[in-house]
Amino acid sequence: MSAIAISRLHKHYSTVHALNGIDLSIERGEFFGLLGPNGAGKSTLINIVAGLTRPTRGSAAVLGHDVVRDYRRARRLVGVVPQELTFDPFFTVREVLRIQSGYFGLGRENDAWLEELMAALMLTDKATANMRALSGGMKRRVMIAQALVHKPEVVILDEPTAGVDVELRQQLWRFIRRLHAEGHTIVLTTHYLEEAEALCGRIAILNRGEIAALDRTERLLERGIGRTLRLRVTTQAPLAGLPPALVPKLRAQDGNRLELQLSRDTDSVVAVLDALRAHGATITDVRTEAADLEDVFIELTRAQRP
């Protein structure tokens, strides 16, 4: 049985088609990445699985329980960390967790687990602090604890590391890896390719409400996805022309600034710079960036063309 089974799922808002017929099956124990640019439909998709949004057509089920018809059992099996940093300013950390645990039908017998969760997420000394008094990072960790109060088998994290500093990101990664090692199925949305690369066993790339690619992470990378590099070069004076070998790699040119797209596997930054120098350019600044998802989509759509 799949941890999450999504079949022909559509979500239409008055004019926008947020999801356009998604079919997806995520197996138990997977570490699954859901990637896509803003507005691709990632959040809509997981909101439907979580029961926060009703689908227009099609169905979604968690461990065999339909998220609409059998919502009670479906919701007991899934823990969701929402993307927006939100909190209830009336309560303390411990109160928030007890209340959340109570919603799931769990009483005081669950308190030991709540204390364990607080310890694991380094919240114990803030247990009696009001939510308002917490830093952004602590609020984020409380949200993760809230998603786990009922020990759900499936854990969905909607961009947990968006706007998070490096240290917290490392902590969160460690914690999520631990959950996965303990047997939870993890679904992570992100728009950082490197994050998905580092954590996920399988990746779906969503674009305009459709699945643009779905494969094991290493297979996607083998296909060249994510193997591009952006090179920005600033020269002293605007160049009259480019060495012919570099013309196909040019993405943008603005006066004395060039932006080139290179393959991490077949191109060499040094060779490109040498070619420019040989062409008479005096280079004043060089910057490289890993490809972002936009590049991946360009690659994907290119690949799809006959």
Add this chain to the structure above:
Amino acid sequence: MNVVGFRTLFYKEVLRFSKVWMQTVFAPIVSSLLFLIVFGHVLGARAEPYAGVSYTAFLVPGLMMMTVIQNAFANTSSSLIQSKMAGNIVFLLLAPLSYLEFFAAFVAAAVMRGLFVGLGVYAIAMWAIPVPFHNAGWILLFALLGSAVLGALGVIAGIWAQKFDQIAGFQNFVIVPLSFLSGVFYSLHSLPVFWRGLSHLNPLFYMVDGFRYGFFGVSDVSPWLSVAVVLVTFAMVSTLTVWMLKTGYRLRD
């Protein structure tokens, strides 16, 4: 049924208003007593609304009910709009609670707040103004039903509204006028025929009138008629509320 879930949500809603009791319980009691002092002083010499019932005594149950009504509405509507605006309503929507449990917990907490403030007004007023007890059953029944209707109405307003403005509008242009024109400050018999007829269309009038019957044993209309009207109102309002929750209107779009 998720009994623990219902109880938790009810407890959370009560805890929410008790944490800010100064604003949610004490302040309405004080303003209600101010009404009592000012109106009682200015109009206290007026003719007795009912034989043997002084105007100030007449005023006490009316003000109690008005406070109950307004606070029951305020409790659900402000809780929902706040958690919608802050976004934390998501944690409630993720929970395996049915729409009926959701409805019952919110309304029960609103009733709780209504009873708290109503009792508070009575507990202070009784030291200055003797008010008889004709029948505690009617008193409790109308207090429960009145706060339940307004609590459910607050759920509707809280779900429908998309900003604080709209809640304030609902409160200022619907709830406050209806409660001021429900015979809190006067007996309908003292009104011209046209206004009396219009007042009979106001369901809040029946809550106040039936509630007052419990204290004095006299009222403008029969308490049986009042209880019937209030029950029908509750049935209509809660059907709409439950339908909104069931379809996920503006909560699970």
